Amino acid sequence: MIAKLAAQTLRMRLRSILIWSLSLSALTVLMVAIFPSIGKIDFEQLLKQYPKAMLEAFGIEDTSQYSTPIGYINAELFSMMIPLAIAFLPLGVINQCLPAAEERHFLDNLLCTPVARWQVLAGAAVAGATALATVLFAVWAVTLLAAELLDVNLGMADLARSCVSLWPLASFVASVGALMAGFGPGRGRALGAAGGVLVLMYMLPVIAAFDHSFAQAQKLSVFYYYNDWLKHGIDWSEAVAVLAAAAALTAIGAVLFERRDIAS
Amino acid sequence: MNGSESVIETHGLSKHFGRHRGIEDVSLSVRRGEVFGLLGPNGAGKSTAIRLLLGLIRPSAGSGSVLGLDCWRARRAIHRRVGVLPSDFAYEDMLTGREVIDFFRRLRGLPADGRADELAERLRADLDRPLKQLSRGNHQKIGLIQALVHDPELLMLDEPTGGLDPLMQEEFLRIVEELRDDGRTVLLSSHNMAEVERACDRVAMIHQGGLLAVETVDSLLSRAPRHLRVTFDGPADAAPFAALDGVRDVRATGNSVEMDVAGDINGALKLATARHVVDLVCERPSLEHAFVRLYEDEDSGGEL
Ligand SMILES: Nc1ncnc2c1ncn2[C@@H]1O[C@H](COP(=O)(O)OP(=O)(O)OP(=O)(O)O)[C@@H](O)[C@H]1O
Ligand SMILES: [Mg+2]
Numbered sequence: 001m002i003a004k005l006a007a008q009t010l011r012m013r014l015r016s017i018l019i020w021s022l023s024l025s026a027l028t029v030l031m032v033a034i035f036p037s038i039g040k041i042d043f044e045q046l047l048k049q050y051p052k053a054m055l056e057a058f059g060i061e062d063t064s065q066y067s068t069p070i071g072y073i074n075a076e077l078f079s080m081m082i083p084l085a086i087a088f089l090p091l092g093v094i095n096q097c098l099p100a101a102e103e104r105h106f107l108d109n110l111l112c113t114p115v116a117r118w119q120v121l122a123g124a125a126v127a128g129a130t131a132l133a134t135v136l137f138a139v140w141a142v143t144l145l146a147a148e149l150l151d152v153n154l155g156m157a158d159l160a161r162s163c164v165s166l167w168p169l170a171s172f173v174a175s176v177g178a179l180m181a182g183f184g185p186g187r188g189r190a191l192g193a194a195g196g197v198l199v200l201m202y203m204l205p206v207i208a209a210f211d212h213s214f215a216q217a218q219k220l221s222v223f224y225y226y227n228d229w230l231k232h233g234i235d236w237s238e239a240v241a242v243l244a245a246a247a248a249l250t251a252i253g254a255v256l257f258e259r260r261d262i263a264s
Numbered sequence: 265m266n267g268s269e270s271v272i273e274t275h276g277l278s279k280h281f282g283r284h285r286g287i288e289d290v291s292l293s294v295r296r297g298e299v300f301g302l303l304g305p306n307g308a309g310k311s312t313a314i315r316l317l318l319g320l321i322r323p324s325a326g327s328g329s330v331l332g333l334d335c336w337r338a339r340r341a342i343h344r345r346v347g348v349l350p351s352d353f354a355y356e357d358m359l360t361g362r363e364v365i366d367f368f369r370r371l372r373g374l375p376a377d378g379r380a381d382e383l384a385e386r387l388r389a390d391l392d393r394p395l396k397q398l399s400r401g402n403h404q405k406i407g408l409i410q411a412l413v414h415d416p417e418l419l420m421l422d423e424p425t426g427g428l429d430p431l432m433q434e435e436f437l438r439i440v441e442e443l444r445d446d447g448r449t450v451l452l453s454s455h456n457m458a459e460v461e462r463a464c465d466r467v468a469m470i471h472q473g474g475l476l477a478v479e480t481v482d483s484l485l486s487r488a489p490r491h492l493r494v495t496f497d498g499p500a501d502a503a504p505f506a507a508l509d510g511v512r513d514v515r516a517t518g519n520s521v522e523m524d525v526a527g528d529i530n531g532a533l534k535l536a537t538a539r540h541v542v543d544l545v546c547e548r549p550s551l552e553h554a555f556v557r558l559y560e561d562e563d564s565g566g567e568l
Contacts, residue, residue: 001371004370004371005371008367012356012358012359104354105350105352105353105354106354106355106356108315108320108348108350108351108352109348109350109353109354109355109368109407109410110355110368110371111320111343112318112320112343112346112348112350113343113368113371113372114340114343114344114371114372114373115340115343115371116340259322260322261320261321261322262315262320262321264311264312264315264320264321264351
């Protein structure tokens, strides 16, 4: 049942998956294309002029990262722009399937077929996670192809690591949307709450870099782990923990959804 | 199958939305094989009652059962066996009617058959255009088809003829008659008296969330006032008629006098035939008349 629901959702979102893939790939390909000229600039000299705390805040601990293509793409795109953007893909899918569908009276039909409410929510979560994986794979493949054509030495495994790191991160943000869907209808509510959590989580490690009293608090942020994965490789136990937290939030959302009134 | 077996039963079913009243203390039972109408003005609580029975909202008090199953706790088992048209039928509007119907059928685990096309032909529905391109009536037809297509034993239809043109309303009523002949049970809501009068065996009248009456259409009509118009060979006088028991709304115009007579019409007839009657028309009351009377009585705090 969950598979049927997820498959239908993915069919309906095919176009948006394509658009996401194309626009994110365009960004990464652009970075690959301009790297050869950027690579000639002596960033180490340039960046040494800035205070260390500020560089840290922007995830630039090691100024030498700009000298490799993957380091450059990670710093320019994967450390902020892409994660902040792509979290809205699975979040949008969940939002469309639940709060927005409820607002538009779609759920009165769907929930009068023999599907359980929790299955509708699980189907949306699966569709969101699948759409996300598809876009990440497309970005990875297109970028590699572009690097090959432009003769830029972009490691297949390094780029894969950056893409794969995004999956637990964005899934977690989407699960906040799933939790909110458990509370009630309204497109704005789930998007707003999850978007807020996303920005907050992004800011925590940034603030912690300036103010060390946040050193412990930043561990509540998925970005704390994500930043680390980008630099030092994915810590699988951390990744599993993030996904488990996402599953837990989704499950709580499902329980709430089972017990509440469907809005008319 | 036991003819008096009840398919839907509610006991003191109530729903409040915060401070707002949805329905209040509704107890009724719908028997297997009957066409049962929920009748009431806007905001009466018809949709609320249907949504409670489908487990979409949770009762504030009381309970309801459908096919012997608790309507909140066993809603999924109920959904397997019913066909539903919600009050504002809507689904992903870039899908065509056929895609929506097929999707719901897949969720029911049923293979595709020709029934959707058959119904589409009868209702003149276009299954191959996206929902967003359909007019309100044509959109409603898709909703009806998806409710009927799996041939369920119980149908719950919230304002099924909303938006349909008279020809299609007629076709829909014929479908309902066929369903009844097949032993299916139909619960439908409506404000359209003529439709309920034609289609339903029994009606529940809902007003301001409460149940006013549950009656067979026949008994309701027999209790309802008749409209009497008498034409004399000379000027008519309203006063003697107005003085009679059970006579209301007397109006004299020229040689004619018109009135509504509740109950026994003999008094009015005798009074009329005391003079020379040129013409006499006694109209069978419409359910609408019966209905409006009930509401008036309710609002003035009178007895039913
Ligand atoms: N989700 C809700 N929140 C608050 N009030 C509600 C909600 N749903 C229904 N109501 C209220 O409950 C009452 C009954 O509404 P309902 O929709 O059941 O009426 P109805 O008989 O179906 O009317 P109509 O003929 O217009 O469809 C109305 O006063 C309505 O405002
Ligand atoms: Mg209604």
